[in-house]
Amino acid sequence: MLGQRKKMEKKKAFTYAGICARLSDNAQEQKYLRKTITGILRSATGMADFADKLKTAGIETKVKKSTEQVLYRSTALDGAWVPEDALGSEFTSEGIE
Numbered sequence: 001m002l003g004q005r006k007k008m009e010k011k012k013a014f015t016y017a018g019i020c021a022r023l024s025d026n027a028q029e030q031k032y033l034r035k036t037i038t039g040i041l042r043s044a045t046g047m048a049d050f051a052d053k054l055k056t057a058g059i060e061t062k063v064k065k066s067t068e069q070v071l072y073r074s075t076a077l078d079g080a081w082v083p084e085d086a087l088g089s090e091f092t093s094e095g096i097e
Contacts, residue, residue, distance in 0.1 A: 026082075029077050029082060032074060033059065033072050033082055033087055034087050037059070037087070047096075050096070054072075059073070059075070060073045060074075062081070069085070071083055072084065072091075
């Protein structure tokens with residue numbers, strides 16, 4: 001029964017309503033990340049302080065090895081990794097430095 005439920009949930013994700021819900025979630029997550037990162041950037045005294053404050057705020061980062069792109073993820077939300085360029089040029093590695 002549980003396996004059947006997961007299959008149904010997976011199918012719903014690819015319906016029009018499911019796609020719209022996912023897009024809405026993505027937009028909310030990006031908005032949250034932009035707002036939180038902007039606040040942290042204003043108060044950070046350097047890159048190490050910036051990284052520490054991100055962790056404290058529940059934002060994880062990792063670097064995609066193949067492209068060296070920074071990915072952000074909020075542990076407070078659904079946890080999807082968001083590429084830096086999806087947030088805007090000011091949130092890329094070059095824009096932050």
